[in-house]
Amino acid sequence: MLTPQRAEALPVVGWIAGSLGVAGGTALAATAAYAAGAGFAGTIIGGFVVKTVVAIGLSALAAQLAPTPSVPAPGARMVNFAQPVAYAEWVYGRTRKGGPLGFTGFANDKRYYVPILAAHPIEGIVQHWLDERIVTLTNETDTTKSNVAESPISGYGRINVFTGDPGQLADPGLFADFAEITAAHDFRGLSGAVLWAARPPQSSFAQIYPSGGKWAYAPVLDGKKDIYDPRDGQTRFTSNAALVFADWVVSVLGRDVDWAEVADEADACDVVALDGEGIPRKRWEINGTLSDEQEFEAQRAQMAAACDAFVYERADGKVGFTVGRWIDPELTLGPEDFLALELIEGQWGADAPDEVAAVYTEPENGWRETPSGTWVERQVAKPVRDEPQLFMVTNHNQASRLNKRLARTKLSQYQLRGTLRMKGYEILGGRSGGRAHRFARVVHPEMGIDIYIEVGELVRESVGVFSLTANSVKPEDFAFDAATEEPQRPTYDGVVSDASIPVPSGLAVPSAASGAATVNWDGQNAAYVQDLQYRLTAVSSAWVQVSVAEGQSSLQLSVLSSAAEYEIQIRNRTNGLGVSDWSSSVLFTP
Structure with missing residues (x-):
């Protein structure tokens, strides 16, 4: 099973016999084809997906998207907690999160603490958040001094990030202030940050620590950075759903x-x-966090549902998957292929949703769980509303496309249940270990049907016997015209633009290379501080916003994608009074 061999063209009978467990004589049992067939049968006993399930699609995954304790909402991750045993967490794509404390201690009037963000190396931090404040860091290298730029925190806190790269050293601040910390305490292979929070004057305590204690560190970060891309043979950070799912597997x-x-x-x-x-x-990205405390099926459901994936176990024992899109069926099922067939016309009954509004992760809502705009499939007086949890989706368009798919899946014209023999193997890609058939055509003259189906679940009941559940589907179920079909994205209260506040002038990027850039602008009135926001121009990148310290007129950006075009804008802000409009964009390529 661990080293399967490809069956030759001649011994098709041998492969079938092997998969069914029929010896058929000593010569047949000795063939490579028989061994391949037997290996295939072995791989799907207790199959990859769950128990004897060997293929699963969106209609079966939909039931696992309801709120469950094993899938914490993004808002529940914005904390730093201490516990005897902390579960490993994997961060894929871009998300915001806190993490368990790997160390905490008090020395020299400072509370030190070390939130662990991921159980692997990460690409880097995009935005630093202390409680609900976005802060920027100075270039201060002395670990006894604060490197937080924003007032009133400046002078009272420090953040030293470690990304889990090889050669990572123990933090010099911890090493100097705690005798028990040695060079061995390097958090090797882990990502996180060493923070300290100093004691302020009693008169300003509530202003500096509004939560009554040390800040919760929950930054926006780009996660796992060693994801393999077979298209160029490189490993890198990416949120491409197929590459992320393959890395997880x-x-x-x-x-x-x-x-x-x-x-x-x-x-x-x-x-x-x-x-x-x-x-x-x-089309499809995956951005979010998985925890070792989650059941395997919960992890798989969140990742597969985020990209409308069809997951299956191939004949060669490998895991295969197809992301959401229409593929013209190449497989036809007829009456002779079924041992039993039940066809139900109509929807899921009283639970069939008339409306679907996924709860996804919205960057503009502090990277917290947020209901999407509603997809209305049927206009009724008292609509049934479905709110699936899609926490690894971070843009409204992707959530909207999944809303449509889930609605059409649950309101399909036909539900099919049947028992198959050898066609079950063919759905999985046949003996060659090829691609499984996500879609098929079902033609049954006696029932008067000629329909397309999408496999919901394929279960191996016994040797050579499979049960199939599927829904009827149409190509237009996978089409999506955002201009007419995407509902309005939720809006959020924020600081209102004040036309009396001038837009900063002189925004320029004088140098950009090797994934970094220097940004300059004209000096501004001391009454204002500046916000900058930047994003990739050619892909589905959200704006990354940073605030600069008072009196600054330049900023260093790092952890950028080399040779990719960015746009950047700037605005003025006054403390509590409002903001200016954003400036025109300046383009640059690091």
């Missing part, structure tokens, strides 16, 4: 994938279209 579960298949799915994820606001968006 290989790195976390210890299974194998077909990298040529992954490359095709990665290309499908990178297809770009405009969202309802005219912003270019890649």
Whole structure:
């Protein structure tokens, strides 16, 4: 099973016999085809997906998207907690989170604490958040001095990030202030930050520590950075759903994938279209956190549902998957392929939703769980509303496309349940270990049907016997016109633009290279501080906003994508009174 061999063209009978466990004579049992068939049968006993389930799609995953204790909401992760045993967490793509404390102690009038953000190396920190404040850091290298720029925190806190790279050293501040800390305390392979919070004057305590204690550190970060891309053979940070899912299968579960298949799915994820606001968006991304305390099925459901994936176990024992899109069926099922067949016309009954509004992670809402705009499938007096949890989705367009798919899936015209024999193996890609058939055509003259179906769940009941559940589907279920079909994205209260506040002038990027850039602007009146926001121009990148310290007229940006075009804007802010409009964009390529 660990080293399967490809069956030859001649011994098709041998492969079938092996998969069914029929010896058929000593010569047949000795063939490579028989061994391959037997290996295939072995791999799907207690199959990859769950128990004897060997293929699963969105209709079956939908039931696992309801609120469950094993899937904490993003808002629940914005804390730093201490406990005897902390579970490993994997961060994929871009998200905001806190983490468990790897160390805490008090020395020299400072509370030190070390939140662990991920159980692996990360690309880096995009935005620093202390409680609900976005802060920027200075270039101060003395670990006894504060490096937080914003008032009133400046002077009372420090953040030293570690990203888990090889050669990571113990933090010099911890090493100097705690005798028990040695060079061995380097948090090797882990990512996080060493923070200290100093005692302030009693008169300003509430202003500096509004929560009554040390700040919760929950930054926006770009996660796992060693994700393999078979298209160019490189490892890098990415939020491409196919590459992320493949990394999870290989790195976390210890299974194998077909990298040529992954490359095709990665290309499908990178297809770009405009969202309802005219912003270019890649089709499928995965951004979020998985924890070792979650059940395997909860992890799989969140990741697969985020990209409308169909997951299956191939004949060669590898894990295969297809991300959401319409693929013309190549497989036809007829009456002779079923041992039993039940066809139900109508929807899921009283639980069939008339409206779907996914709860996703919205960057503009502090990276917290947020209901999307509503997809209305049926106009009724008292609509049934479904609110699936899609926490690894971070843009409204992707959530809206999944809303439509979930609504059409649960309100499909037909539900099919049947028992198959050898066609079950063919759905899984046949003896060659090829791609599974997510879609099929079902033609049954006696029932008077000729329909397309999408596999919901394929279960191996016994040797050579499979049960199939599927829904009828149409190609237009996968089409999405954002201009007419994407509902309005939720809006959030914020600081209102004040036309009396001038827009800063002189924004320029005099140098940009090797994933970094220097940003300059004209000096401003001391009454104002500046906010900057930047994003990639060609992909579905959200604005990254940073605030600079009073009196600054330049900023260093790092952890940028080399050779990718960015746009950046600037505005003025007054403390509590309002903000100016954003300036015109300046383009640069680091």
